[in-house]
Amino acid sequence: AQSVTQPDIHITVSEGASLELRCNYSYGATPYLFWYVQSPGQGLQLLLKYFSGDTLVQGIKGFEAEFKRSQSSFNLRKPSVHWSDAAEYFCAVIGGSARQLTFGSGTQLTVLP
Amino acid sequence: SAVISQKPSRDICQRGTSLTIQCQVDSQVTMMFWYRQQPGQSLTLIATANQGSEATYESGFVIDKFPISRPNLTFSTLTVSNMSPEDSSIYLCSVGPPVLTEAFFGQGTRLTVV
Numbered sequence: 001a002q003s004v005t006q007p008d009i010h011i012t013v014s015e016g017a018s019l020e021l022r023c024n025y026s027y028g029a030t031p032y033l034f035w036y037v038q039s040p041g042q043g044l045q046l047l048l049k050y051f052s053g054d055t056l057v058q059g060i061k062g063f064e065a066e067f068k069r070s071q072s073s074f075n076l077r078k079p080s081v082h083w084s085d086a087a088e089y090f091c092a093v094i095g096g097s098a099r100q101l102t103f104g105s106g107t108q109l110t111v112l113p
Numbered sequence: 114s115a116v117i118s119q120k121p122s123r124d125i126c127q128r129g130t131s132l133t134i135q136c137q138v139d140s141q142v143t144m145m146f147w148y149r150q151q152p153g154q155s156l157t158l159i160a161t162a163n164q165g166s167e168a169t170y171e172s173g174f175v176i177d178k179f180p181i182s183r184p185n186l187t188f189s190t191l192t193v194s195n196m197s198p199e200d201s202s203i204y205l206c207s208v209g210p211p212v213l214t215e216a217f218f219g220q221g222t223r224l225t226v227v
Contacts, residue, residue: 034215043220044156044205090155094209094216100146101209101216103156 002027002093006104013081014112021076021107023065023091032094033074034101035065039087047089050074061085086111115140119206119219126196126226133192134222136206141186147179150203150221159204162189196226 003026013019025031035047048059055067065076074091091104116139126132136145144163148156160170160181168181182190193200203223209216 044218046215049215092216100144100158100161101156101207102158105155 002031002102004091004093004102004104006089006091006107008107009105010108010110012110012112015083016080019076019078019081019085019109021089021091021109023074023076023104024072025074025091025093026072027093031074033065033067034092034094035059035063035074035076036090036092036103037061037087038090038106044090047076081109081111083111083113085109115142115208115217117206117208117217117219119222121222122220123223124225126224128197128226130196131192131194132196132224133190134204134206136189136191136219138187138208142208143186144208145183145189146207146209146216147181147189147191148205148207150205152201156205159191193224196224198226200224201226 005024007022033050036044037047038044047063048057048065050057050067057065063076063078065074067074086109089107092101094101118137120135124132144161146161147159149159150156158171159174159179160168162168162181162183164183164186178194180192201224203221205221206219207216
């Protein structure tokens with residue numbers, strides 16, 4: 001069965017600093033990978049996705065992620081964090097017979113002024 | 114893309130009662146998914162709802178507690194039955210692959226059981 005690991009429960013960065021959120025997946029076939037963001041009291045918003053092709057994926061709000069098959073990773077990056085980026089970030093993989101999403105445990109991002 | 118309308122957006126319910134959550138999609142989709150997000154936790158899949166067949170439940174979730182209806186290709190309901198405070202969570206409806214290239218979510222139903 002597929003699984004997703006987000007090793008960092010909570011990350012704190014200063015505004016303007018760079019950011020990298022880690023995601024490792026376990027899936028037997030070629031994975032479909034996603035990063036979602038959830039702001040307090042808000043629904044889930046898709047930041048970016050990887051299905052195939054270029055392993056460096058650009059998303060919304062200046063985020064990017066790089067798929068590394070050899071490391072089973074799909075880390076999310078942003079060169080300069082804004083205070084509005086403070087939120088919960090979820091990595092997810094599609095798999096299973098129903099093609100459902102399996103989510104990681106999430107990483108809470110705090111941005112210091 | 115898909116737009117999902119979920120209601121109610123929030124509710125406070127007495128223990129022992131039931132709440133039915135509705136999910137309406139603006140396009141026809143084969144599979145709809147129901148997730149639960151407990152406070153401070155990630156999303157956990159409750160069940161997959163296919164039109165015209167019984168829902169498929171994940172381990173730890175049973176039909177008697179979370180009955181699901183899927184009367185057509187654009188609508189589904191999830192009922193949380195005989196509620197207890199442990200059922201206090203956000204419940205989210207979702208649609209996604211293979212029909213669509215990504216998963217879309219409703220805004221969620223924030224349930225508090227007192």
